[in-house]
Amino acid sequence: xxxxxxxxxxxxxxxxxxxxxxxxxxxxxxxxxxxxxxxxxxxxxxxxxxxxxxxxxxxxxxxxxxxxxxxxxxxxxxxxxxxxxxxxxxxxxxxxxxxxxxxxxxxxxxxxxxxxxxxxxxxxxxxxxxxxxxxxxxxxxxxxxxxxxxxxxxxxxxxxxxxxxxxxxxxxxxxxxxxxxxxxxxxxxxxxxxxxxxxxxxxxxxxxxxxxxxxxxxxxxxxxxxxxxxxxxxxxxxx
Numbered sequence: 001x002x003x004x005x006x007x008x009x010x011x012x013x014x015x016x017x018x019x020x021x022x023x024x025x026x027x028x029x030x031x032x033x034x035x036x037x038x039x040x041x042x043x044x045x046x047x048x049x050x051x052x053x054x055x056x057x058x059x060x061x062x063x064x065x066x067x068x069x070x071x072x073x074x075x076x077x078x079x080x081x082x083x084x085x086x087x088x089x090x091x092x093x094x095x096x097x098x099x100x101x102x103x104x105x106x107x108x109x110x111x112x113x114x115x116x117x118x119x120x121x122x123x124x125x126x127x128x129x130x131x132x133x134x135x136x137x138x139x140x141x142x143x144x145x146x147x148x149x150x151x152x153x154x155x156x157x158x159x160x161x162x163x164x165x166x167x168x169x170x171x172x173x174x175x176x177x178x179x180x181x182x183x184x185x186x187x188x189x190x191x192x193x194x195x196x197x198x199x200x201x202x203x204x205x206x207x208x209x210x211x212x213x214x215x216x217x218x219x220x221x222x223x224x225x226x227x228x229x230x231x232x233x234x235x236x237x238x239x
Contacts, residue, residue: 049110
C-alpha cells in the first residue's frame with residue numbers, strides 16, 4: 001500500500017511538472033487565439049464602418065441587428081456550455097464566427113468616432129489589459145473572491161444600463177461606463193488567474209487543455225472588447 005501511494009505521488013508530481021512546462025505554450029495559445037479574434041473583429045468592423053450600404057443593412061434593419069445580437073449571445077453560451085463536447089476544430093470555428101458577428105455589430109464605431117481616437121483608445125485598452133493580465137498571471141493572491149464580487153457588480157451594472165435605456169440620462173450612462181471599465185479591469189486579472197489554474201489542473205497538454213485555452217481566449221477577448229467599448233466613451237472623439 002505504501003509503495004502504491006509513493007508511486008501515485010510520483011505520477012502526480014510528474015504530471016504537475018509536465019503541465020508546468022506546457023503552461024507557457026498553452027498560455028501563448030490563449031493570447032494567440034484572442035489576438036486572432038480581435039484582428040478578425042477589427043477588420044470586419046472597419047469594413048462595415050466604411051461601407052454605407054452595410055451600415056444601412058445592419059443598423060437600419062432592426063431584425064438584422066437584433067438577430068446578430070442574439071446570435072452573439074447564443075454562440076457565447078453554446079461555446080461555454082459545450083466546449084468539452086465539441087471537437088477543437090468545431091470550437092475554433094465557433095469562436096471565429098463569434099468574432100465575425102461581433103465585428104458586424106461594432107462596425108458603427110468607425111462611422112461615429114475618428115480613426116485617430118479609435119487607435120488611441122485601442123492602445124490605452126491594450127496597455128490596461130496587458131498590465132492586469134500580468135498581475136493575474138504572476139500574483140500569489142487568490143482572486144476567486146474578488147472575481148465573484150466583480151461578477152455580481154457586473155450584473156448590477158447591466159441591469160442599471162437597461163434601466164437607463166428608459167431614463168436616457170447621459171450623465172448616468174457616463175458613470176456606468178466608468179464603473180464597467182473598473183469591473184472589466186479587475187475581471188481581466190481574475191480571468192487570467194482562473195485560466196492558469198484550469199490549465200495547471202488539466203490532465204495533459206492535449207486537446208482537452210487546448211479547448212480550455214480556447215475558452216480562456218474567448219473570456220479574455222470579451223474582457224478586452226468591453227474595456228475598449230467603454231473606454232471609447234472617454235477617449236473617443238466623434239467625426
